[in-house]
Structures are given as C-alpha cells and as structure tokens.
Amino acid sequence: MSDSPERKKYPAFFEWLTTGDHKKIGIMYLWFALFMALVGGGLAGAIRAQLASPDSGLMRPELYNMSISMHATLMIFFMIIPAWVGFGNYFVPLLIGARDMAFPRLNAFAFWLAVPAAVLILSSFLVVGGSIQTGWTAYPPLSLKAFSAGAGTDMWILGIIIAGTASVLAAINFIVTTANMRAPGMTWLKMPLFVWAWFVNATLILIATPVLSSALAMLLTDRLFGTTFLTVGSGGDPLLYQHLFWFYSHPAVYIMILPGFGVISHVVAAFSRKRVFGYRGMVTALALIGIIGYMVWAHHMFVSGIPAWLQVFFSYASMVIAVPTGIKVFSWLATIWGGTIRFSTPMKFALGFIGLFVLGGMSGIMLANVPIDYQVHDSYFVVAHFHYVLVGGSVMAILAATYYWFPKMSGRFLSEKLGTWIFWLIFVGINITFFPQHILGIQGMARRIFTYRPEFTALNRVSSFGYLFLLLGGLLLVWDLLRQAFFRKGSLPDDPWQVNDIQHTLDWAVASPPPEYNFEEIPVIK
Numbered sequence: 001m002s003d004s005p006e007r008k009k010y011p012a013f014f015e016w017l018t019t020g021d022h023k024k025i026g027i028m029y030l031w032f033a034l035f036m037a038l039v040g041g042g043l044a045g046a047i048r049a050q051l052a053s054p055d056s057g058l059m060r061p062e063l064y065n066m067s068i069s070m071h072a073t074l075m076i077f078f079m080i081i082p083a084w085v086g087f088g089n090y091f092v093p094l095l096i097g098a099r100d101m102a103f104p105r106l107n108a109f110a111f112w113l114a115v116p117a118a119v120l121i122l123s124s125f126l127v128v129g130g131s132i133q134t135g136w137t138a139y140p141p142l143s144l145k146a147f148s149a150g151a152g153t154d155m156w157i158l159g160i161i162i163a164g165t166a167s168v169l170a171a172i173n174f175i176v177t178t179a180n181m182r183a184p185g186m187t188w189l190k191m192p193l194f195v196w197a198w199f200v201n202a203t204l205i206l207i208a209t210p211v212l213s214s215a216l217a218m219l220l221t222d223r224l225f226g227t228t229f230l231t232v233g234s235g236g237d238p239l240l241y242q243h244l245f246w247f248y249s250h251p252a253v254y255i256m257i258l259p260g261f262g263v264i265s266h267v268v269a270a271f272s273r274k275r276v277f278g279y280r281g282m283v284t285a286l287a288l289i290g291i292i293g294y295m296v297w298a299h300h301m302f303v304s305g306i307p308a309w310l311q312v313f314f315s316y317a318s319m320v321i322a323v324p325t326g327i328k329v330f331s332w333l334a335t336i337w338g339g340t341i342r343f344s345t346p347m348k349f350a351l352g353f354i355g356l357f358v359l360g361g362m363s364g365i366m367l368a369n370v371p372i373d374y375q376v377h378d379s380y381f382v383v384a385h386f387h388y389v390l391v392g393g394s395v396m397a398i399l400a401a402t403y404y405w406f407p408k409m410s411g412r413f414l415s416e417k418l419g420t421w422i423f424w425l426i427f428v429g430i431n432i433t434f435f436p437q438h439i440l441g442i443q444g445m446a447r448r449i450f451t452y453r454p455e456f457t458a459l460n461r462v463s464s465f466g467y468l469f470l471l472l473g474g475l476l477l478v479w480d481l482l483r484q485a486f487f488r489k490g491s492l493p494d495d496p497w498q499v500n501d502i503q504h505t506l507d508w509a510v511a512s513p514p515p516e517y518n519f520e521e522i523p524v525i526k
C-alpha cells in the first residue's frame with residue numbers, strides 16, 4: 001500500500017496520522033506512554049522534593065494535592081495501560097500469525113481517542129482552581145461540588161471516561177482478533193503466553209471499565225446537573241461510588257500486570273534456552289487470576305464500614321489469589337532452573353521483576369488481613385506496597401519487553417552496556433525509594449500529606465534520594481531509545497536473540513522490522 005502512487009504524495013507524517021497498521025499504532029502508543037512517563041515521573045520528583053524535609057514549603061498544599069492526583073492518574077491510565085496496549089497491538093497479531101488486528105480503523109480510532117483525553121486532563125492545570133485534588137480515586141463527598149468546585153475536576157472525570165472508552169474499544173479488538181484470526185493450526189492451547197495474557201486482560205477491561213465509567217458518570221451528573229446518586233443528605237450514597245470504583249480498580253491492577261506476566265514468560269524461557277515450564281498451568285493461572293480478581297474489590301474498603309462477614313469474605317478471597325500467582329512464580333523459577341542462562345538486559349529486568357513483584361505480593365497478603373489493614377490503611381505502607389507491584393512489577397516488565405522486542409520493532413539493539421547500567425540504577429533506585437516507605441507507614445506516616453512530623457525526616461530523605469537513581473536510569477533509557485530509534489538505522493536478522501530454535505514463536509519468524517502486513521503467506525502451525 002505505502003508505495004502506491006497516490007499514497008506517496010503524503011509525507012511520512014500523514015502516513016502515521018492516518019495509519020491503520022497495528023505495528024504503527026502500537027509504536028504510537030509506546031511513544032505516548034513514554035511521554036506520559038516523563039511527565040508523571042517529573043511530578044514524582046516534585047512530590048519527593050517536597051517531602052525531602054518535613055515542611056519544605058516548595059509547594060502550596062493545593063499544588064501538592066494536584067501533583068499526587070495527576071501523578072497517579074498519568075502513571076496508571078496514560079502510561080502503564082497504554083504501554084501494554086502498545087505492545088499488545090504490535091505483538092498479538094504477529095504472535096498469532098495474523099496480518100493485522102480485526103478492526104484496523106477501530107484500532108486507530110481508539111488511539112486517537114486516548115490522545116485528546118490526555119490533553120483534556122493535562123489542560124485542567126490551566127483552568128481556575130487548577131486540576132483535581134482528590135487523589136486519583138476521586139471519592140465523594142470530597143469530589144463533589146461542595147468540596148471540589150473547580151472545572152478541573154469535571155475535566156478530569158470526562159477525560160477518564162473518554163480514556164476508558166478508548167480502552168474498551170481496544171479490548172473488543174483484541175478479543176475478536178484472538179478469537180478469529182489465529183493462523184491455521186494455532187489452537188487455543190498453542191497460543192503464546194503473551195497472547196493468552198492479553199486475551200484474559202482484554203476480558204477484564206471489557207467487563208470492568210464500563211463500571212468505572214458509570215461511577216464517574218454519576219459523579220459528573222451529581223456535580224453538574226444536580227442529581228444525587230452519591231450525595232448524602234439527598235438519598236445518595238458515597239459508598240456506592242467506592243464499590244463501583246474498586247470493582248474496576250482492583251481488576252485494573254491486573255490489567256497493569258497480566259501482559260507483564262506474559263512477557264516475562266517469553267523472556268525467561270528465551271534466555272534460559274528452555275520451553276516455558278508448565279504451560280497449561282500458566283494458562284489456568286492467568287484465567288483464575290482474571291476470575292478471582294473480580295471477587296476481592298472490597299479489600300480496599302475494610303475501613304469504610306462494610307459489615308464484618310463481608311470483610312472476612314474479601315480477606316480470604318484476596319489471599320486466595322496468592323495461589324495462582326504462586327503457580328506463575330514457581331513456573332518461572334522452574335523454567336530458569338537448569339537452563340543455559342544468558343544475562344542479557346531483558347533477562348536482568350525479568351529476574352528483577354520476579355524478585356520485586358514477590359516482595360510487593362507479600363505486603364499485599366499482609367494488607368489483605370483485616371486487622372493489619374486497620375493499622376496501615378492510608379499510610380505509607382500502602383504506598384510502598386503498590387509501588388513495589390507497579391514499579392517493581394509492571395514497569396520492570398515493560399522494560400523487559402522494551403529490551404526484548406526493540407530489535408524486532410526497529411531493527412536495532414538497544415545498548416547492552418547502557419542497559420546494564422539502567423537496570424541496576426532502576427533496581428537499586430526502586431529499593432532505596434520505596435523500601436523505607438514500609439517502615440514509615442508502620443510508624444504512622446499517612447499518605448497524601450505534604451508535611452509530616454520531624455521523626456519521619458531521615459527515612460523520607462532516603463526515599464527522596466532514591467528518586468535520583470530512578471531519574472538517572474530513566475533519562476539514560478530515554479536517550480538510548482531516541483538515539484537508536486531516530487538516528488541509527490539498521491536491519492537485524494529475523495531472530496536477533498537467537499532464541500527461536502527452542503521458542504518457535506512467530507514474532508521471531510519475520511523480518512526485523514516486519515514488513516507491512518507481516519506475513520507474505522499466512523503460516524501454518526503444526
């Protein structure tokens with residue numbers, strides 16, 4: 001298509017704006033996510049600067065609240081989730097032997113819906129009163145007109161609804177593509193684990209996201225049109241919002257980690273020179289995590305006044321998730337065990353992922369115990385927990401995927417030498433930044449505060465110091481990505497890591513980068 005005469009008239013730029021090619025759309029999602037990571041990471045720096053001393057006075061309290069709300073919003077909805085949609089777009093069709101997604105135009109539309117959503121949310125900083133100050137959870141009554149009057153809150157709500165719509169459209173596309181467009185011979189149980197992970201993930205997005213949108217829609221109409229769904233005193237119930245919000249947002253933590261589970265399986269197997277251990281167990285575990293993930297949302301609401309018998313149910317159900325998760329961790333370890341291990345950068349990130357994710361999982365099991373949650377709810381212990389799973393888990397897995405698949409997408413390797421530096425800076429940075437927060441939380445430091453008692457100074461200093469490692473690692477990575485993507489051209493062999501004699505996945509069976517429409521002839525799987 002691209003060399004047909006009328007297409008040639010358009011500059012390459014328009015080619016990207018109008019493309020329906022899953023690979024280009026995937027790459028656009030990835031640059032989008034990287035940009036958002038820079039903004040969100042900058043805000044993290046501002047937060048840590050403010051917290052480097054008890055009352056630094058760097059930020060007004062209002063600005064601090066906007067920063068934590070926007071930091072979390074950008075990282076979750078505009079960085080991690082779009083990054084996985086990007087890798088999914090690029091690699092799901094390749095891995096199942098398809099020429100594109102099922103609905104290429106819908107695919108493009110979903111991406112171009114996410115962009116204005118981001119613009120809308122970011123521009124809320126510019127309106128009177130500034131952006132949202134409630135934290136990314138936007139609980140009423142704090143998020144109602146009475147306490148958050150500014151238009152910034154409305155813009156935020158609308159932006160999240162639009163971004164949610166975009167991700168539902170993407171999810172439908174993934175489900176239909178996976179169900180219908182697998183190459184002949186690729187049965188469900190021959191699908192690579194990344195494809196399985198994305199399929200489960202897409203069903204999560206499809207079922208959970210509309211629930212969030214409905215909660216946000218109630219919030220918006222309460223704010224703008226005088227309805228009283230969530231307004232106490234007029235018959236409404238703010239707890240309804242919490243239930244609906246967490247019915248989305250608990251599964252959302254799996255939406256941010258499941259594709260990572262998939263990638264880690266590929267990377268660990270590739271660099272141990274073995275097949276994945278316990279493939280069927282892995283598929284079952286992914287499905288179980290998807291299902292049980294729906295039965296635990298109220299572990300975020302133990303202190304909100306739900307009855308004791310419900311607390312017991314949600315406490316047990318939350319701990320049960322450790323079982324399929326444990327199956328996955330042990331399968332990765334069994335894959336590595338006895339393998340011929342190559343410590344390439346993707347493998348380093350995969351191993352770092354396993355360690356940090358297990359640590360984050362353990363504090364999660366602690367939090368699932370009601371009495372412990374009573375003690376540390378809304379303290380820095382929780383902040384430590386979710387940063388171990390999100391940064392140590394999701395972000396490390398995104399980095400493993402980046403290093404593993406960059407050669408396929410661009411025809412160039414990222415620097416292995418720099419990669420080692422970047423890995424250690426980030427791995428050490430995560431631990432320096434977030435480990436002390438466990439202790440701070442147990443000692444009683446609350447989250448979402450811009451000033452704290454002087455006793456907490458030393459550990460906060462350590463935590464802020466750790467940010468510098470993360471910043472340096474992140475900037476080095478951005479530099480290498482820009483340099484390799486734009487200033488060096490190359491074309492590597494189909495299988496530059498030399499893993500496919502054992503893996504047999506189709507991503508390594510096409511050129512690097514793959515040609516338009518991927519496969520000259522649709523491959524047949526034996």
Ligand code: HEM
Pocket residue numbers: 041044045047048068069071072075076080135136137383386387390391395433446447448449467470471
């Ligand atoms: C450079 C790395 C990062 C640093 C230093 C950092 C730091 C912080 C800090 C200090 C807070 C405020 C805690 C509070 O007062 O409650 C926060 C909140 C948060 N961060 Fe990060 N963060 C980083 C990366 C990330 C990433 C990659 C994610 C990915 C999802 C993320 C997700 C969140 C979330 C969900 C919140 C919760 C906001 C809230 O509900 O109050 N962070 N972060």
Ligand SMILES: [Cu+2]
Pocket residue numbers: 249250253296297299300
């Ligand atoms: Cu949860």
